[in-house]
Amino acid sequence: MEAWLGLEIGNSRLHWAWFAGEEIQETWDTPHLSRLIEQQLAQCKTFADLPQEILSPDLNTSRLSPLASRLLPIYIASVVPSQTALWQAYPEAHVISLDKISLSGIYPTLGIDRALAVLGAGEAFGFPVLVIDAGTALTFTGADGDRCLVGGAILSGLSLQLQSLGQQTANLPSITTPEILFLPERWAMNTSEAIQSGVIYTLIASIRDFVTAWWEKFPDSQICFKGGDGKLLLEYLRSLHPEFTDRKIMYEPNLTFWGMRSYLQSFQ
Numbered sequence: 001m002e003a004w005l006g007l008e009i010g011n012s013r014l015h016w017a018w019f020a021g022e023e024i025q026e027t028w029d030t031p032h033l034s035r036l037i038e039q040q041l042a043q044c045k046t047f048a049d050l051p052q053e054i055l056s057p058d059l060n061t062s063r064l065s066p067l068a069s070r071l072l073p074i075y076i077a078s079v080v081p082s083q084t085a086l087w088q089a090y091p092e093a094h095v096i097s098l099d100k101i102s103l104s105g106i107y108p109t110l111g112i113d114r115a116l117a118v119l120g121a122g123e124a125f126g127f128p129v130l131v132i133d134a135g136t137a138l139t140f141t142g143a144d145g146d147r148c149l150v151g152g153a154i155l156s157g158l159s160l161q162l163q164s165l166g167q168q169t170a171n172l173p174s175i176t177t178p179e180i181l182f183l184p185e186r187w188a189m190n191t192s193e194a195i196q197s198g199v200i201y202t203l204i205a206s207i208r209d210f211v212t213a214w215w216e217k218f219p220d221s222q223i224c225f226k227g228g229d230g231k232l233l234l235e236y237l238r239s240l241h242p243e244f245t246d247r248k249i250m251y252e253p254n255l256t257f258w259g260m261r262s263y264l265q266s267f268q
């Protein structure tokens, strides 16, 4: 089975998957790369020449050692052009573009991450399907039973909402998501919890509204969360609205990588 890497470049960080053929072996996240690394990428002849920055400290690198003497192809789905540009120099970089994705009704500026995630979710669970990506931005992306894009919506993600309140006001602190340890009191009695309440209860209400509207259109459709805040938001959605617990709604972090796999299969 041939080894390859999937790289999803989001606005906050890089998401990696190491595949052996069609099977994901490991996934990890790393920060965006600095421009200083461009030269090193251009000169890569084997996997071992890749910058250490692209490996996670938790990664069991001994499992990767059989790959060290080869140059692995990297399939890239990016929504950050400056980060994509760094990889142009890497001899085995393949940037995935929207025109070869097997979904119809796509508009030209749709994010490739959204297209691949909805494709991956649909291939795994069937179409119609709705993906809720809780990343830097929070996006809803739906496709119908004919693999045709229904459309979606984009709003600021959890961290971005918290950060922008902190940055654009004089008296509000910037709260980070690791500080959110539990569902806040709705009627908060201190500033930090008031911000958390405002952002979280309105995010959950918006998500609930989109989910309900989707199921009115496609009652039996699977709904999948992904993204850095996906697990937390689904947990809060379920704890506030237990009726969603038994419905077809789940968290699956690898949807974009599944979409990449299906994209590659379409060329075989």
Ligand SMILES: Nc1ncnc2c1ncn2[C@@H]1O[C@H](COP(=O)(O)OP(=O)(O)O)[C@@H](O)[C@H]1O
Binding pocket: 009, 010, 011, 012, 013, 014, 134, 135, 136, 137, 157, 158, 159, 160, 177, 226, 227, 228, 229
């Ligand atoms: N180490 C981390 N770095 C950045 N964001 C993180 C991290 N761990 C959790 N997150 C959460 O993930 C969200 C970003 O989601 P992610 O899917 O990584 O974004 P993107 O794909 O847009 O880069 C942030 O809102 C943050 O709350």
Ligand SMILES: CC(C)(COP(=O)(O)O)[C@@H](O)C(=O)NCCC(=O)O
Binding pocket: 009, 010, 011, 012, 079, 109, 110, 111, 112, 113, 114, 133, 135, 136, 137, 138, 139, 154
């Ligand atoms: C909406 C996004 C910014 C989400 O990116 P992310 O939060 O995952 O980094 C990205 O999918 C994008 O740049 N989309 C282009 C516009 C569109 O999808 O309509």
Ligand SMILES: [K+]
Binding pocket: 010, 113, 114, 133, 135, 227
């Ligand atoms: K994303």
